Amino acid sequence: MLLKNYRSQFAQELASDFDEKEIESFFYIILEAFHQMKRIDLALDPMIEMDAIQLYQWETVLAQLREHKPIQYILGETEFYGLPFYVNENTLIPRPETEELVAWILSNATASKSGLPLKILDIGTGSGCIAVSLAKNCPDAKVYAIDVSEKALATAQKNADRNQAEVTFLQKNILETEDLGQQFDIIVSNPPYVRHLEKAEIRRNVLEYEPHLALFVEDTDALLFYRKITELASRNLSENGQLYFEINQYLGKEMVGLLEHHNFKNIELRKDMYGNDRMTLAVKP
Template structure:
């Protein structure tokens, strides 16, 4: 098999399921992962002969994609805010809207005094994408991260080591925490927020393979994680501290009312690139 034939095999096998453009994006991701070749290199070397192991890996990738396995799990990594992160079925695949939340925090921190240490807590860290990216881009930050999943903590630790940042990871269920043992300048969280009723809106690859404990909450307790984290933040945020959340796009006003009810003076609701209410910042005057 040559590379041109592998490309044709992807398109024939997957275009009906995913469409031509998404199928091609999968092909280029797999090619980069397996062969270390960019799109330009692929275009110039379509006659490249594949070894038997390489052919087997291409065939296996198509088989997994036919079963709706996310391509990020197949290659074992994804890009987030310009950084490569290892991912597995132990963690959610980072989304672009989370990048927007991280960018908001980084921009806000540019206005803080550079000589002052900024203590940051990331609740529900998953792959560690939020905590690690903040540690990379905020030089004066000290970062801690909590997750209930031991598997997620292991993935996050590998990512922190890969990117050369020191983060204190804590394996803990935030819902069982009575109080935090430190005070923080920033508390950030992208907790489970998809209601059971919204499962019908989710793609099959998400429902089948991404960890449900990191995604879903019951319909009648949709804000359970936010309520707990906001309550802890009222005790453990510094007076000038900020609380940041990624939120369910359908629950912006409910979130705003809840956070104000916890004692915060200002709650800023921000839309993502797609126009959905997806991020919140809260602080006290």
């Protein structure tokens, strides 16, 4: 079968579940994964035939897409901040908003006043996308990353190895941690922040496949992780050290209040590309 002809069949099979733009995105992601071809390559060579094995691969992916399994989990990888990352059911799929957070950190990352390499800590690292991206783009920094999940840390280590990034990974339950053991210049976290009351807003592919441990917090204590990490940052950030969070879009004011309560200064609440309150920066006095 001609690949260009299969494209129409592929789109028809998914039309009842996804919009046209999303189906097109799926098609070209798979095209690159299976055939190492981009959109322009197919346009220039429209008579490419698929053999039986390739057709079976496409049909296998199509069946999983119809079940709303994320394409990133189907293929086992994704791209974040220009780097390749393995992902699986033990890690959240990295999102574009988090790339904005990484870009913000990198834009502010300056040499430590002590003259020593910057020390950066990523709390709740998951796939390692934040820690690895920072290590890759700040090669002189010492980057550490914490997660409660042993399986997530195994994936994060694979991603560090894949991208030749130096990151020290530690298994730790941050809620049971009283001290981080050393001082850092930058602490960043994208902790669980979706309240159960917001489940109705979550798409099926996220709700059914991504790890709830990394997604949800109780409605009655939505800032649980932020409060604990801010308390730790009060002790374990160096003077003028920076604390970054990715946050629940509905809790921007509450986050600013939390940071003010802990006497942080230069607090900034920033919107993401979609116009939602999504990240904060605060500086330790």
